[in-house]
Amino acid sequence: MRGGYGYQLDQGDTLSQPWYNFKYWGKRAWAGFIAVVVIIIVIIIIVAVEVTKKNAYPDYTQLNYSLAETYSGTSFFDNFDYFTGYDPSSGFVHYVPEAQATALNLTYASSSTAVLRVDTSVGPADNPNASTGRFSVRISSKNQYGLNSLFIFDVVHSPLGCGTWPALWLTDPSDWPYHGEIDVMEAVNVVSTTSNQMTLHTTSGCSMDVKRKETGKSLSTSCVNTTSDNAGCGVDAGSTTFGADFNSAGGAILAMELRSAGIRMWQFGRSSIPSDITSGTPDPSTWGEATADFPSTNCNIGNHFQNQSIIANIDLCGTWAGATSVFSENCSGSCTDYVANNNGSFTDAYWEFGAFKVYSAS
Ligand SMILES: *[C@@H]1O[C@H](CO)[C@@H](O)[C@H](O)[C@H]1NC(C)=O
Ligand SMILES: *[C@@H]1O[C@H](CO)[C@@H](O)[C@H](O)[C@H]1NC(C)=O
Ligand SMILES: *[C@@H]1O[C@H](CO)[C@@H](O)[C@H](O)[C@H]1NC(C)=O
Ligand SMILES: *[C@@H]1O[C@H](CO)[C@@H](O)[C@H](O)[C@H]1NC(C)=O
Ligand SMILES: *[C@@H]1O[C@H](CO)[C@@H](O)[C@H](O)[C@H]1NC(C)=O
Ligand SMILES: *[C@@H]1O[C@H](CO)[C@@H](O)[C@H](O)[C@H]1NC(C)=O
Ligand SMILES: *[C@@H]1O[C@H](CO)[C@@H](O)[C@H](O)[C@H]1NC(C)=O
Numbered sequence: 001m002r003g004g005y006g007y008q009l010d011q012g013d014t015l016s017q018p019w020y021n022f023k024y025w026g027k028r029a030w031a032g033f034i035a036v037v038v039i040i041i042v043i044i045i046i047v048a049v050e051v052t053k054k055n056a057y058p059d060y061t062q063l064n065y066s067l068a069e070t071y072s073g074t075s076f077f078d079n080f081d082y083f084t085g086y087d088p089s090s091g092f093v094h095y096v097p098e099a100q101a102t103a104l105n106l107t108y109a110s111s112s113t114a115v116l117r118v119d120t121s122v123g124p125a126d127n128p129n130a131s132t133g134r135f136s137v138r139i140s141s142k143n144q145y146g147l148n149s150l151f152i153f154d155v156v157h158s159p160l161g162c163g164t165w166p167a168l169w170l171t172d173p174s175d176w177p178y179h180g181e182i183d184v185m186e187a188v189n190v191v192s193t194t195s196n197q198m199t200l201h202t203t204s205g206c207s208m209d210v211k212r213k214e215t216g217k218s219l220s221t222s223c224v225n226t227t228s229d230n231a232g233c234g235v236d237a238g239s240t241t242f243g244a245d246f247n248s249a250g251g252a253i254l255a256m257e258l259r260s261a262g263i264r265m266w267q268f269g270r271s272s273i274p275s276d277i278t279s280g281t282p283d284p285s286t287w288g289e290a291t292a293d294f295p296s297t298n299c300n301i302g303n304h305f306q307n308q309s310i311i312a313n314i315d316l317c318g319t320w321a322g323a324t325s326v327f328s329e330n331c332s333g334s335c336t337d338y339v340a341n342n343n344g345s346f347t348d349a350y351w352e353f354g355a356f357k358v359y360s361a362s
Contacts, residue, residue: 056297057213063285064361067359069143070355073355082101083139088176089165089320090322091165091316091317092316092339093314093317096136100135115350115352116137116139117351118161123344136316138315141309144307145170148361151257152277152359153255154355158190159348160243163316165318165320166186166314167186169182170311172309179305179307182305184198186199189330190243191330193240193242193244193245195242198265200223202223203304204226205299206222206224207221212293214264215289216236219236221233250270254267255268255284260296264290266287312353
């Protein structure tokens with residue numbers, strides 16, 4: 001029977017039974033309903049797992065650091081080896097041994113400062129000339145470091161010049177890329193002022209496509225050396241963090257913490273150096289967000305980073321600075337011709353450091 005207003009149930013009249021009244025559902029309807037519920041539950045679980053993964057973040061709880069080593073003063077270079085082999089980065093450079101570096105004044109240390117420079121003395125008409133590469137220096141610390149290390153680098157001047165590829169970094173020179181590479185400062189062909197790049201390089205199984213807490217800008221998230229010609233997972237530290245403006249501001253303090261939770265780097269301008277760094281009791285847990293954060297979420301830091309030596313060098317041309325498309329952005333002609341023939345253009349191509357300090361936590 002149908003009433004005057006809307007709808008009443010007529011027993012036996014299947015057509016008039018409302019679909020949403022489960023009392024009248026058949027087996028097929030129930031099966032369909034259960035299937036839908038199961039699918040919804042599975043979707044909820046997948047979303048929850050993905051959200052959890054996306055929010056996964058390591059525990060950077062406070063570590064208690066104590067001073068392990070200081071590189072400073074007139075003995076600054078004593079605890080470094082001078083690399084003299086063929087340049088692994090295919091640069092247009094002859095890395096000279098210690099005696100020649102000292103004679104050419106390419107490394108120089110006083111009580112307050114250590115300088116590492118590119119040679120400017122060899123002109124195109126000299127014999128020998130720089131037609132097969134210019135003299136430069138690459139030093140690596142004799143001591144090597146692992147997890148629970150905190151490095152404080154006082155950098156007063158960053159190198160400038162067409163063709164230059166300076167870096168302050170760490171790796172195990174005898175086991176690259178298996179023991180990893182940590183680039184704290186790196187830039188190429190700096191003619192004015194530019195951004196510092198902080199980068200990791202590893203073997204397979206290290207990605208930064210995860211939650212991070214950093215003020216810098218991620219440039220690429222695969223750290224694996226076979227991705228994009230070994231570009232690494234770089235972070236742009238921000239404008240004026242390398243080059244002329246950096247230098248005229250007196251440089252900065254670069255801090256790098258290596259621990260199983262992750263690798264973090266900070267770049268502090270002279271006016272914003274945390275007081276615990278100045279007082280020699282650095283505590284990264286009080287510094288706020290890092291400039292570059294490489295959490296361990298998708299990268300086993302202890303496996304990928306071992307036996308790290310501190311390295312400072314100035315390469316010339318090579319696979320990055322010398323790439324035509326890169327060189328021509330700010331400089332003209334061929335990189336190697338430029339480097340061979342313009343000795344007077346490398347007077348600003350030098351690193352100047354204050355002290356390097358390494359702290360360790362047990
Ligand atoms: C660090 O030192 C503080 C204070 O001395 C202490 O409470 C804390 O447990 C220590 N942390 C570690 C990881 O040793
Ligand atoms: C070597 O370089 C340092 C730093 O630039 C400079 O102060 C010093 O005068 C140079 N020494 C010589 C002998 O040129
Ligand atoms: C460049 O080389 C020429 C020739 O050797 C030399 O006279 C000049 O002083 C050099 N320039 C610099 C900046 O060292
Ligand atoms: C530069 O040196 C190479 C040998 O190292 C020599 O063959 C060449 O003639 C030199 N160039 C000049 C301009 O003296
Ligand atoms: C290249 O020149 C441009 C324009 O002057 C400047 O913005 C940029 O920072 C320069 N790059 C380098 C590496 O010096
Ligand atoms: C990457 O590392 C492997 C060793 O794992 C090496 O054989 C290869 O040449 C490296 N490739 C680049 C582009 O660095
Ligand atoms: C590399 O580091 C490990 C500990 O991480 C150490 O046992 C080993 O002796 C180191 N190797 C070298 C060559 O320093």
